Each structure stands twice: as C-alpha cells, then as structure tokens.
Amino acid sequence: MTTTNGGPRRVPAEVEQTHGNRSRDALRAAQMYYLQDLTMDAIARELRTSRSTVSRLLSMARETGLVQIQVNNPSERAPALEQQISRRFGVEAHVVPVADSVSDSEVLDRVAIQAARTIGPLVDSNAIIGVAWGSTLSAVSHHLTRKQTHDSTIVQLNGAGNTQTTGITYASEILRRFGQAYGARVEQFPVPAFFDHAATKTAMWEERSVRRILDLQGRMTMAIFGVGSIGAGIPSHVYSGGYLDRADLDTLESEEVVGDVATMFFRADGSYSDILLNERSTGPDLDDLRRVRRRICVVSGESKINGLRGALAAGLATDLILDEGSARRLVHT
Amino acid sequence: MTTTNGGPRRVPAEVEQTHGNRSRDALRAAQMYYLQDLTMDAIARELRTSRSTVSRLLSMARETGLVQIQVNNPSERAPALEQQISRRFGVEAHVVPVADSVSDSEVLDRVAIQAARTIGPLVDSNAIIGVAWGSTLSAVSHHLTRKQTHDSTIVQLNGAGNTQTTGITYASEILRRFGQAYGARVEQFPVPAFFDHAATKTAMWEERSVRRILDLQGRMTMAIFGVGSIGAGIPSHVYSGGYLDRADLDTLESEEVVGDVATMFFRADGSYSDILLNERSTGPDLDDLRRVRRRICVVSGESKINGLRGALAAGLATDLILDEGSARRLVHT
DNA sequence: AATCGGATTGCACAAACGTGCACGGACGGC
DNA sequence: GCCGTCCGTGCACGTTTGTGCAATCCGATT
Numbered sequence: 143m144t145t146t147n148g149g150p151r152r153v154p155a156e157v158e159q160t161h162g163n164r165s166r167d168a169l170r171a172a173q174m175y176y177l178q179d180l181t182m183d184a185i186a187r188e189l190r191t192s193r194s195t196v197s198r199l200l201s202m203a204r205e206t207g208l209v210q211i212q213v214n215n216p217s218e219r220a221p222a223l224e225q226q227i228s229r230r231f232g233v234e235a236h237v238v239p240v241a242d243s244v245s246d247s248e249v250l251d252r253v254a255i256q257a258a259r260t261i262g263p264l265v266d267s268n269a270i271i272g273v274a275w276g277s278t279l280s281a282v283s284h285h286l287t288r289k290q291t292h293d294s295t296i297v298q299l300n301g302a303g304n305t306q307t308t309g310i311t312y313a314s315e316i317l318r319r320f321g322q323a324y325g326a327r328v329e330q331f332p333v334p335a336f337f338d339h340a341a342t343k344t345a346m347w348e349e350r351s352v353r354r355i356l357d358l359q360g361r362m363t364m365a366i367f368g369v370g371s372i373g374a375g376i377p378s379h380v381y382s383g384g385y386l387d388r389a390d391l392d393t394l395e396s397e398e399v400v401g402d403v404a405t406m407f408f409r410a411d412g413s414y415s416d417i418l419l420n421e422r423s424t425g426p427d428l429d430d431l432r433r434v435r436r437r438i439c440v441v442s443g444e445s446k447i448n449g450l451r452g453a454l455a456a457g458l459a460t461d462l463i464l465d466e467g468s469a470r471r472l473v474h475t
Numbered sequence: 476m477t478t479t480n481g482g483p484r485r486v487p488a489e490v491e492q493t494h495g496n497r498s499r500d501a502l503r504a505a506q507m508y509y510l511q512d513l514t515m516d517a518i519a520r521e522l523r524t525s526r527s528t529v530s531r532l533l534s535m536a537r538e539t540g541l542v543q544i545q546v547n548n549p550s551e552r553a554p555a556l557e558q559q560i561s562r563r564f565g566v567e568a569h570v571v572p573v574a575d576s577v578s579d580s581e582v583l584d585r586v587a588i589q590a591a592r593t594i595g596p597l598v599d600s601n602a603i604i605g606v607a608w609g610s611t612l613s614a615v616s617h618h619l620t621r622k623q624t625h626d627s628t629i630v631q632l633n634g635a636g637n638t639q640t641t642g643i644t645y646a647s648e649i650l651r652r653f654g655q656a657y658g659a660r661v662e663q664f665p666v667p668a669f670f671d672h673a674a675t676k677t678a679m680w681e682e683r684s685v686r687r688i689l690d691l692q693g694r695m696t697m698a699i700f701g702v703g704s705i706g707a708g709i710p711s712h713v714y715s716g717g718y719l720d721r722a723d724l725d726t727l728e729s730e731e732v733v734g735d736v737a738t739m740f741f742r743a744d745g746s747y748s749d750i751l752l753n754e755r756s757t758g759p760d761l762d763d764l765r766r767v768r769r770r771i772c773v774v775s776g777e778s779k780i781n782g783l784r785g786a787l788a789a790g791l792a793t794d795l796i797l798d799e800g801s802a803r804r805l806v807h808t
Numbered sequence: 809a810a811t812c813g814g815a816t817t818g819c820a821c822a823a824a825c826g827t828g829c830a831c832g833g834a835c836g837g838c
Numbered sequence: 839g840c841c842g843t844c845c846g847t848g849c850a851c852g853t854t855t856g857t858g859c860a861a862t863c864c865g866a867t868t
Binding site: 527531 | 853854855856
C-alpha cells in the first residue's frame with residue numbers, strides 16, 4: 143500500500159519512488175479496468191485519485207504496452223479475402239477493413255495503425271529487425287506500441303541519402319521510433335540510396351563500417367518494408383524525391399521494372415537478377431532478403447498494386463498487411 | 476455445440492449467411508475499433524448500421540474471445556507482493572488488486588473475473604482440464620471468456636453428491652460453463668463427495684465407468700480449484716453443506732487438518748498421507764494431483780488463509796490467483 | 809393465411825469517458 | 839532566496855459509449 147493519506151502528495155523519497163508509484167498504479171488500474179471491468183470512477187476511488195487521472199493512467203498503460211489488445215480471426219473462418227491471398231501468393235495476409243469511401247491518406251493512416259499493432263506481438267527479444275524507409279514505413283512508425291525487449295537491434299535496410307537532401311533525418315526518424323518502441327539499439331546505414339557508380343558501391347562494401355551493417359542485415363530475424371510501384375497513380379518517394387534522374391527512370395522502364403522493395407527493383411514476373419540499377423542501389427540483395435525468416439510487407443493504396451504483384455512474385459514477403467481495396471484488386475484480376 | 480438432434484436448428488444456408496455476416500461484421504468492427512482506433516460512430520457508418528449495433532457487435536466480439544485483452548506485468552518489475560509469494564512458496568502468483576474497503580462478496584467476484592481472464596490464455600487445444608467445485612469455482616465459471624479449442628475435455632475433479640441434495644446440478648453447472656466457454660467435452664463424476672465406507676470407494680474405483688474418469692484425471696494437463704479452510708471465518712461449502720457430519724468434523728480437528736482441495740484434506744505442514752477421511756473422499760489423490768503440469772489455485776478472502784498455507788506447503792499449486800488482502804497476509808506473517 | 813415467438817434493430821437517455829485548461833507543488837538556475 | 843519551468847492534478851465540458859424499450863423482421867407453426 144503506497145498511498146499518501148488524504149493530504150497533499152509528500153513522497154520525500156526519490157523520483158524513483160514517484161515514477162514507480164505511477165507505473166504501479168497504471169498496472170493496478172489496468173488490471174481493474176480490463177480484467178475486472180470496474181469503471182474508471184470506481185478505480186479512482188480505490189486509488190484515491192481522480193477519474194481523469196485514471197483515464198490517463200490507462201492510456202499510459204496502453205501506450206507502454208502494459209495492456210495488449212489482440213484481435214484474433216483464428217483458423218476457424220479467416221475472411222475469404224485473406225484465405226484467397228494466402229493460397230494464391232503463399233503469404234500470410236492481414237486485410238485491413240476500410241470502406242471504399244475514405245480518402246487515400248486516411249487509408250494509409252489506418253493501415254499503418256493496424257500494421258503497427260500487428261507487428262508488435264511478433265517482435266521478440268534478441269531480434270534483429272531490418273526496417274526500410276518511405277511514406278508507408280513512416281506512417282507505421284508513428285503508431286508503434288511500446289514493447290520491452292532485450293538485446294534487440296533495429297537496422298536500416300537501405301541508404302537514404304540523395305542528391306538534394308541527405309534524406310537521413312527522415313529515415314533516421316523512422317528508425318528512432320522503432321528503436322524507442324521496442325527498446326532496441328538502432329543501427330543506421332549512412333550511405334546514399336544509390337551510388338552514382340557501381341564501382342563505388344563495390345569499394346564501400348569492403349569498408350569495415352559498412353560490413354558491420356551488412357553483417358547485421360545478414361542476421362536479420364525480421365524485415366519490415368513497403369513497396370514502391372512504377373506506373374499507375376502517384377509515384378512513390380523513390381521515384382519523385384530526387385533519388386533517380388531522368389536517365390535512370392528511362393532505364394527502369396525499358397527493363398520493365400514494376401516496383402521496388404528497399405530500393406531494389408524487380409519485374410512483374412518477380413525477376414530481378416539482371417537489373418542494372420540494383421548494382422548501384424544500397425538495398426539488400428533480394429536473394430539475401432528472402433532468407434529472412436519473417437518478412438513483413440505493408441501496402442496501402444491501389445496504386446501500389448503493380449509493385450506489390452511483382453514483390454509477391456519474387457517471394458519477398460512472408461506476411462502482407464494491406465487495405466481491403468487493394469486486397470480485393472489483388473485477387474479479382 | 477451439443478444440441479439434441481431434431482432440435483430447431485436448421486441452418487439452411489440462410490442462417491449460415493446471416494450468422495456469418497454477423498460474426499464477420501463483429502470481426503471487422505473489432506479490428507476497426509481496437510486496431511484502428513475508430514469511434515463506434517465511424518464504424519457504424521462504414522458498416523451501414525447503427526452505432527448501437529456496433530456497440531453490441533463489439534461486446535459480442537469480446538465475449539466470444541474474438542478480442543483478447545491481456546495485461547502484462549512482465550519480468551521487469553512484477554509487484555513486490557507477487558515476487559515475494561513466488562519466492563517463498565514457489566508458485567506463480569497473480570495478485571488481484573482490491574482495496575480493503577470492499578465487501579467480501581465483491582472481492583470474490585472480482586477475483587473470479589480476473590481469474591477467468593487469467594486462465595483463458597492458458598487453455599490450449601487437446602487439453603484435459605480438471606475442475607473442482609465450490610463457491611469460488613462457481614464464481615469463476617460465471618466469467619469465463621469464450622475461446623475455441625479442439626478436442627479439449629473438462630473433467631470433474633471430485634464427486635459432489637451429499638446426504639441432503641445431490642449437489643450435482645450445482646457442480647455440473649460449473650462444468651457446463653467451462654465446457655461451453657472452451658468448446659470442450661464435459662465429463663462428470665457421478666459419485667458422492669464422500670463415501671460412508673472406504674470399502675465402497677475401493678469397490679467403485681474398480682468400476683469401469685469410474686475408471687474412465689480416473690484415467691482422464693490421470694492425464695490432466697491442467698487443474699483448477701479453490702481451497703477450503705477450517706478454523707477462522709466462514710466455513711466453506713464442504714464444511715457446512717451437509718457433506719460431513721459432526722463426527723467427521725471432530726476427526727478432522729483431532730487430526731489437525733487445516734483445509735482441503737477438491738475434498739482432499741491436509742495439515743498445516745502440507746502432510747496428508749494418513750488422514751482418514753481422505754480414504755472416503757472422491758477427490759484426486761494429492762500425489763497424483765501434484766503431477767499435473769499446471770495447477771491453478773484461486774483464493775478469495777482472508778478466511779481461507781489457513782487452508783491456503785497448507786495447500787502451498789503441500790505443493791498443490793503451480794499458479795495462485797488471490798486477492799491483495801490475502802496476499803498481504805500470506806507474506807506478512 | 810394468420811399468428812406467434814425469438815432475434816435484431818434504432819432510438820433516446822443516462823452513464824462513462826477523454827481532454828483543454830488553470831492551478832499548485834517540485835526542481836533547478838541565478 | 840527568488841523566479842521560471844516542468845509535471846502532475848482536478849475540474850468542467852463535450853464526446854463517446856452502454857442499455858432499456860418499443861418497433862420490426864423473419865422463420866415456424868397451426
């Protein structure tokens with residue numbers, strides 16, 4: 143029992159204490175609210191505080207991962223869409239329900255929230271998690287729920303520098319959020335997205351600082367990425383953000399590239415071995431990527447469908463999280 | 476779903492549909508509410524229904540186990556009480572936070588709710604779960620959350636008949652609820668709680684119908700029980716419900732019995748091997764009980780503390796769920 | 809065809825909840 | 839010691855949610 147009697151809050155002991163009390167209260171409140179179905183009002187009385195404080199304790203408990211809410215659609219009857227996708231493409235599908243009427247940006251946001259909550263339970267201690275960057279991953283990173291792990295590492299999948307901005311704060315912001323959410327070390331990959339000359343890449347790849355990252359990547363237990371798509375709709379970050387020049391884009395087109403994962407490109411049939419630009423890209427070799435045990439692909443918006451098809455054909459993902467509209471287009475054509 | 480054949484249950488694809496829609500909607504709603512943080516109002520619009528329906532869909536989703544809410548107090552800093560109990564008694568302790576001011580019956584209720592939710596995640600497919608009876612278990616059985624499993628069995632731990640009532644509806648009601656919650660078969664144990672003569676028990680124990688139950692009990696993967704306590708406070712069901720006569724009670728006292736689990740008695744030091752009444756009791760041999768992998772003991776109210784001490788000394792439980800007041804008394808004396 | 813009963817819906821109201829705001833104590837720099 | 843800053847609190851308000859009730863739907867029975 144650690145309540146002060148009625149009067150003002152004394153606690154001459156340390157900040158430790160105060161903090162401890164707060165988080166202990168959060169746990170108590172969470173148990174009473176979620177496990178015993180008391181109202182916040184009742185909890186407030188037992189905790190000798192105000193209802194608003196209880197409300198805040200509870201949101202803290204949720205945010206810090208003290209409370210975890212899972213939604214199962216267990217084997218019994220996974221919605222038809224997910225089953226079809228699973229069968230046809232050999233991935234575990236998580237379809238995010240979204241009515242057709244909502245705007246693209248809202249779809250992204252909602253896919254991101256659900257992706258973050260789906261990923262959470264999959265993160266283990268001692269994990270090495272590769273994370274790409276891009277608008278999708280950025281959105282996801284904003285909604286991660288905290289989960290304490292030991293000895294986990296977040297490693298950047300591909301360089302982010304480009305000719306106009308360093309792009310690094312953008313990517314590192316994403317990584318930082320992941321690291322913070324899971325209490326993990328963060329390893330950035332301080333190279334441009336693309337080298338101008340393949341030879342430079344070859345040279346850099348021999349540098350020990352780079353090899354350290356490559357080594358980490360080689361030992362990834364999980365990778366999280368979106369897809370870029372060429373063609374219909376809005377071009378993704380990579381195609382419009384100053385990473386590639388006109389000539390590069392033309393080359394891609396003539397090579398029938400449909401999209402990319404972590405700035406490594408592929409065709410509609412899933413082939414990628416002889417695409418020139420990949421020689422200069424800093425993304426992970428896709429053969430290597432495919433050896434990672436858990437590879438989570440997050441996709442929002444139907445404009446990405448072409449890229450997604452290619453990525454699936456290439457077998458890049460084990461898990462696919464996408465909005466309902468895209469899911470439907472994926473199977474119905 | 477063990478309905479009598481020829482019942483009103485038709486399922487001409489029509490109901491299938493409707494029912495399917497409803498449960499699919501519940502899943503969608505749950506995802507949108509718990510995974511995407513939409514308000515019920517917004518969900519109602521996307522589902523083209525009213526907000527109240529969404530509210531009901533969500534409570535259905537919770538009740539049927541579609542949504543699972545866990546509260547972790549992970550290794551980090553398990554509350555001091557739980558750690559102390561774990562260390563001193565070698566059980567995993569789950570302390571239910573309850574202010575001192577609330578009434579005994581409310582304590583029981585809240586312990587029961589939290590126990591039910593704690594047990595839920597531990598139930599697996601192919602489980603054989605032994606369940607005792609008594610006021611504690613009855614309370615727990617009222618709050619179980621549904622969880623679909625395959626090939627699980629609920630087996631009654633000890634007979635429930637007595638000289639005045641058959642006591643069977645009471646016990647079977649508890650079992651039925653467990654079975655329903657986990658989609659499990661229910662195996663009753665149709666014998667009295669105590670035989671009048673030990674010899675009758677010996678004879679009955681050779682009957683094949685009884686052996687079938689004993690065999691199941693021998694293969695239990697989990698056992699759930701409360702404790703009875705002799706001495707302070709209100710006597711538990713067993714001691715007041717017409718199961719034992721005056722002579723029995725006197726004998727127990729002279730043998731220094733402090734409590735029971737599933738009508739098998741023990742002393743404060745945990746010994747039980749030479750207690751006469753156990754020869755006539757239909758509860759599981761405590762040596763056998765101790766071989767069960769997971770043995771969950773639910774205790775509410777400080778009057779049970781004596782019995783609980785004995786049960787812990789006898790090593791009957793692997794997991795202990797109890798209210799905060801009892802937990803405190805357990806360690807502080 | 810008429811009717812019955814159970815299940816499901818939306819409405820309306822009350823209860824429960826989240827959050828901007830202002831207050832007050834604790835801490836640290838000056 | 840004094841003041842600015844930060845953090846946690848309770849209050850008040852608007853929003854969100856649960857639920858009793860009556861209306862309605864749908865299949866089943868007579």
